[in-house]
Amino acid sequence: MIKGKFIDNLPKVYGMYTGGFIVFIILMAIAEQAGVSKDAIGIMFVAFTVAIYAIIGYMSRTLQLDAYYVAGRQVPTVFNGMATAADWMSGASFVAMAGGIYFKGYGYMALLVGWTGGYVLVASLLAPYLRKFGCYTVPDFIGTRYGGNLARLSAVIVLTVASFTYVTAQINATGTIASQALNIPFEIAVYVGLASILICSMLGGMRAVTWTQVAQYIVLIIAYLLPVFWISNKMGAGFFPHFMLADEVARIGELEAQFGLGSVKNSAADMAQVKAFGKVAGITKAHAEVNTTPWKFISLAVCMMAGTASLPHVMMRYFTTPSVRTARRSVGWSLFFIFLLYSSAPMLATLSKLSLMDPTLPTGIIGKSIADVQAIDWYQNWNQAKLMYINDFNGDGTLQLNEFFMAGKAVVLATPEIAGLPYVISGLVAAGGMAAAMSTADGLVLAIANALSHDLYYKIIDPKAETAKRLVVARVLLVIIGFAGATIAAMEIQGILGSVIWAFDFAMSGLFFPLVLGVWWKRANAPGAVAGMLGGLAAGTAYLIHVRTGGAEWFGVTQLTFGIIGSAVSLVLMIVVSLVTKEPDAATQKMVDEVRIPSGRTVLGKQH
Amino acid sequence: MSKQAQHWEKTRMLLFVTLAIWFVFSIGIFLFGAEMEASSFKPLGYPLSYYMTCQGSLGIFVILIFWFANRQEKIDDEFGFTEREDD
Numbered sequence: 001m002i003k004g005k006f007i008d009n010l011p012k013v014y015g016m017y018t019g020g021f022i023v024f025i026i027l028m029a030i031a032e033q034a035g036v037s038k039d040a041i042g043i044m045f046v047a048f049t050v051a052i053y054a055i056i057g058y059m060s061r062t063l064q065l066d067a068y069y070v071a072g073r074q075v076p077t078v079f080n081g082m083a084t085a086a087d088w089m090s091g092a093s094f095v096a097m098a099g100g101i102y103f104k105g106y107g108y109m110a111l112l113v114g115w116t117g118g119y120v121l122v123a124s125l126l127a128p129y130l131r132k133f134g135c136y137t138v139p140d141f142i143g144t145r146y147g148g149n150l151a152r153l154s155a156v157i158v159l160t161v162a163s164f165t166y167v168t169a170q171i172n173a174t175g176t177i178a179s180q181a182l183n184i185p186f187e188i189a190v191y192v193g194l195a196s197i198l199i200c201s202m203l204g205g206m207r208a209v210t211w212t213q214v215a216q217y218i219v220l221i222i223a224y225l226l227p228v229f230w231i232s233n234k235m236g237a238g239f240f241p242h243f244m245l246a247d248e249v250a251r252i253g254e255l256e257a258q259f260g261l262g263s264v265k266n267s268a269a270d271m272a273q274v275k276a277f278g279k280v281a282g283i284t285k286a287h288a289e290v291n292t293t294p295w296k297f298i299s300l301a302v303c304m305m306a307g308t309a310s311l312p313h314v315m316m317r318y319f320t321t322p323s324v325r326t327a328r329r330s331v332g333w334s335l336f337f338i339f340l341l342y343s344s345a346p347m348l349a350t351l352s353k354l355s356l357m358d359p360t361l362p363t364g365i366i367g368k369s370i371a372d373v374q375a376i377d378w379y380q381n382w383n384q385a386k387l388m389y390i391n392d393f394n395g396d397g398t399l400q401l402n403e404f405f406m407a408g409k410a411v412v413l414a415t416p417e418i419a420g421l422p423y424v425i426s427g428l429v430a431a432g433g434m435a436a437a438m439s440t441a442d443g444l445v446l447a448i449a450n451a452l453s454h455d456l457y458y459k460i461i462d463p464k465a466e467t468a469k470r471l472v473v474a475r476v477l478l479v480i481i482g483f484a485g486a487t488i489a490a491m492e493i494q495g496i497l498g499s500v501i502w503a504f505d506f507a508m509s510g511l512f513f514p515l516v517l518g519v520w521w522k523r524a525n526a527p528g529a530v531a532g533m534l535g536g537l538a539a540g541t542a543y544l545i546h547v548r549t550g551g552a553e554w555f556g557v558t559q560l561t562f563g564i565i566g567s568a569v570s571l572v573l574m575i576v577v578s579l580v581t582k583e584p585d586a587a588t589q590k591m592v593d594e595v596r597i598p599s600g601r602t603v604l605g606k607q608h
Numbered sequence: 609m610s611k612q613a614q615h616w617e618k619t620r621m622l623l624f625v626t627l628a629i630w631f632v633f634s635i636g637i638f639l640f641g642a643e644m645e646a647s648s649f650k651p652l653g654y655p656l657s658y659y660m661t662c663q664g665s666l667g668i669f670v671i672l673i674f675w676f677a678n679r680q681e682k683i684d685d686e687f688g689f690t691e692r693e694d695d
Contacts, residue, residue: 106641109661116666117634123673124626128680242663246653288658290641297638305634323691325681332673339666346662596616597689 010079017052018218024048025222029424038423039183045427046181046434049219053212053438054199060211061203065467068205068474069136069450071320075210080326081333083210084317086217088115088334089341090166091173091437092500094220097342099408100497102349105285107292112342114301116335118308123331126309127318129519129595131327134602135319137447138312138511139455142533144604145518145595146526147588149460154533156451158510159312161537164485166311166503167444169496171197171482171489173437176409176496180385181430187490193434194486197441202475205450209442210320216435221340223432228344231351231419235361241347248354252287255357259366259401261286266402270393278386279495280405287353295556303563307504310511313440313447324598352415357401363419366401373399378417382410408497445485449478501560502544509540509566513574521578522592528578535573540566615687622683626676633665633672 006013028041066072075083093115100108135141138159143152174193179186200212228241238244256262261283266274274280285291308314317334321327355363365373370392373379382388387407390399406414413433416425453474458465465473510533517524517532543565547553557564591603609617637644637660644657651659684690 106657106661110638112661113634113638113665116669117630120626120630120634120669120672120676124623124630124676243652246650249654249658288655290645290657292641294639294641297641298635301634301638325677325684325691328677328680329674332670332677335670335673339670343663343666346658593612596619597612597687598684599689599691 007074007076010076014079014214014218017215018222021049021219021222025424025428028427029422032422032424038426041423041427042181042430043183045431046178049431049435050196050438053215053435054196056212056215057200057202057204057208060208062205062207063468063471065470067207068471069319069454070316071205071207071210073320074322075320077321077326077330078333079214080210080317080321080330081337082217083213084314084330084334085337085341086213086220086435086439087209087317087443088314088338088440089220089436090170090440090500091177091433092169092497093341093345094224094436095173095177095409095412095433096497098345098348098352099411101346102353102411103281103283103285103408104291105287106290107285107297109346110292110297110300111304112345114304115308116338116342117301118305119331119335119338121305121309122314122318123328125516126315126519127331128324128328128598130315130515131318131321132324132595132598132602134604134608136454136604136608137451138315138515139451140459140604142514142518142529143455143459145588145591146514146524146529147584148526151526151529151533152455152459154530155511155514156455158507158533158537159451160448162311162503162507162510163313163444163448164481165499165506166313167441167448167481167485168489168493169499169503170437170441170444171485172492172499173496174434174441175486175489177430177433177437180413181427181434190486190490193438193441194482197438197445198479198482200438201442201446202478205471205474206316206320206446209446210317212442213439216439217337220432220435220439221337223428223435224341224348225344227416227419227421227425227429228348228351230421230425231355231415232347234419234421235351235355237351237354241351242343245347245350248350249288252350252353252357253289255354255366256283256286256401259357261401264400264402266393270391273391274389274405277389277405278407280387280389280407282402282405283353287350293556296558299557299561299564303508303561304501304504306508306512306567307563310507310515311504312451312507312511313443315515316447316450317443348415349411352411352418355415355419356404366399366404368399369397370399370403371397378414381417382406382414387414441485445478445482448481449474452477452481498560505540505544505561505563505566506537508563509570510534510537512567513571517574519592519595522589523578523583524574525578525581525584525588527581528574528576531577532570532574536566536570539569611687615683615689618683618686619680622676622679626672629672630669633660633668637665 139152139155142155175190178193179189201209232241237248318327357366358364359367387410389405457473514529514532540562544562547559641657647656
């Protein structure tokens, strides 16, 4: 119904959609002035946007294999860039990142460098070649390039471990936001989040996910940038914050010194009280100073970069472009759209911190009397939500910097209220966070389900299965994986950001070198690849367990950077095992030659 | 050398240049975090270390990918390996 004509009209369709969304924001602002309650506005924002995604998901339903697996390979460059950006920027990027920068400063910004630099590797080492290959999934490439079910199965295992770790964090994030916006318990909200995720992906597979992700990108980028610009202008910090906050960054440095950051410390007994309250933290690191060793910064950045280039839900987005050339350019657009948000996160952290700290601003609370702060409306709300906490440890009746505590996610979610913006902006931010978490969860659930249905079921278990049956299997698996993810998310084992970083390390341990060498080293063969994938994953996991159970760290590699150990083992194993076993046959070598040039047919057929 | 081997040779050279630039701005400069912070060169007034982590390197990566894509397209054109519409 929408194919063809829909593709030609994309700018118009999404232009109207963006206009409609802005009108909706204005209507909500009017409703707020007219006295509609905050709760109602929050519910309307989340319900309205999720309903739109569901409609797009339903309209993109399909019964064709290449539409289900790779969106018919006709997604234009810029739109694929937007979809990838939404696919990529998760609840962690949207909700947790500015908070991390707020608390940890420079050391944390290694994630900004890592999560963008990885795209250079994607563009130059992998995406165009995998597009030329014509695969449906990442294990599809591994299985065909190296040959044999064992290689394919190993890839499916690594993919499932990495993506599943990631998806529980995203379902957790959708649950957190849905429970706050809709005012329902977290355990139920997780399943509400899951239902919205499944509506988007189940009927139309990759095609539905693509077009909902574009819509989700538009919502999340508006929701992120609008408050940053608004607060900056309101505060008089500059109309274009990214270029104009140097004075504010310097001012935070002065205030930190004035309030005794680093010199005034909380006692262990005080911190025990904070811990008893909930997962909140105080500011302990300087805002802009270099506060970490080069190795810590670089090792974290390297893990995130190599992880980016190995995460299948990102890679499979580049299978949907019409050509090799567009796949390559599309990576550039993806990073551009990601850049818009990532370069704003430190600015949001700066504005948020200054709003709270500067006594000359009406919003500043540090240095005010404890009783005054406790009487503030937003403090009471966020305190009730267990995301904000103050305690007069030194008993002087005024709030000191070391007496104020906040949860990481509150930085993004609460800053609009703290800075005195109307509540409609907070509703918008909730919708944006929901969009970010949903779009990533969609991509991940689909990546796992596709690998299991295409590579495990069709290629290994039942190669004679009919198209209709394959699509039924794909959808059943999607639902099963979604439920498994939601069930684990409801248990809340690991924080959102921690799980996300682990997922990168898992992907890097098992997939980075087998993927890269598959294109760039003809001599790499199946035994080498299998050893690299399974050995790398096992080594990384073993090291993680070693560190988590109190073992000593080697070479300063922490539980957040265990991918370095995993991928090093993977590389060595892959080279050694490849060299001591037989070189790949002539047909495989010819296949690699074919992959290296853009022209000609794809290695795998259109329907396979 | 065959046309395909020449094409791959040039493609590899481009890869090395791209990865070298990538290495400098993702790893190289962060070996010198403290030196960057102390530097009197302050883009837009921000300390250099702060600027590079929140805008500088990120922006360079965006430009680098587009530059790389353009160069690779030129190489593909040169050897006649550009895809045709009906492929």
